[in-house]
């Protein structure tokens with residue numbers, strides 16, 4: 709039987725898998741080590757999926773609660789993807805805004821025009837890769853000095869390999885809500901909560917202050933109380949920024965209507981009937 713156990717223990721076993729280390733230490737037969745190795749791979753993959761979902765929730769929460777500096781742009785809404793693209797290509801309100809405000813408006817536009825995505829598949833992947841690449845490089849550097857266990861890095865790297873595709877699972881849930889998903893494999897994965905089910909994402913588009921996780925929703929039980937805590941201590945507002953923006957938008961509309969009424973030419977005085 710192959711023995712992976714050495715004086716350095718698990719760190720010296722291939723990829724640091726516990727099953728090989730413990731199995732060979734206990735003198736288990738090869739088939740039992742192979743079986744426990746498969747179970748361990750499954751657990752690590754599931755943990756990687758969970759990690760990716762957790763990251764999706766953190767990124768989504770952070771971006772939803774960042775309002776930017778351009779109130780006129782923030783209060784502008786488009787309700788179809790065609791109009792979103794036209795506004796971004798032609799309107800000075802968007803074109804002359806700061807890049808960060810443009811990025812935030814584009815991200816928040818999903819709440820008013822949820823489906824399909826206004827960005828290319830490449831951009832959807834890059835929206836996740838950009839914010840998480842530095843932390844992942846940091847993890848890898850720390851791990852290179854032997855400061856992080858191999859099992860933890862396996863979970864992080866599995867999660868970060870799957871993570872960039874979280875916008876696909878997100879938009880697949882919107883597509884399913886519109887009866888546009890016919891693939892039995894995808895429907896199976898959604899029904900078994902391996903990827904995001906539309907029922908688990910719907911509440912986000914009603915309240916905008918909860919259920920931020922878009923890979924499969926497994927980590928919402930961590931992100932939802934975290935958001936409530938941050939609102940409680942004053943880091944985030946009590947109401948979701950989207951709710952505040954919609955109210956501001958309605959108030960601006962009301963102000964505009966009142967201004968138009970006040971500046972409209974006075975109606976003609978009733979004519980004397982000549983009596």
Ligand SMILES: [Zn+2]
Pocket residue numbers: 768772819912916
């Ligand atoms: Zn959102």
Ligand SMILES: [Zn+2]
Pocket residue numbers: 818822878882909913
């Ligand atoms: Zn959505």
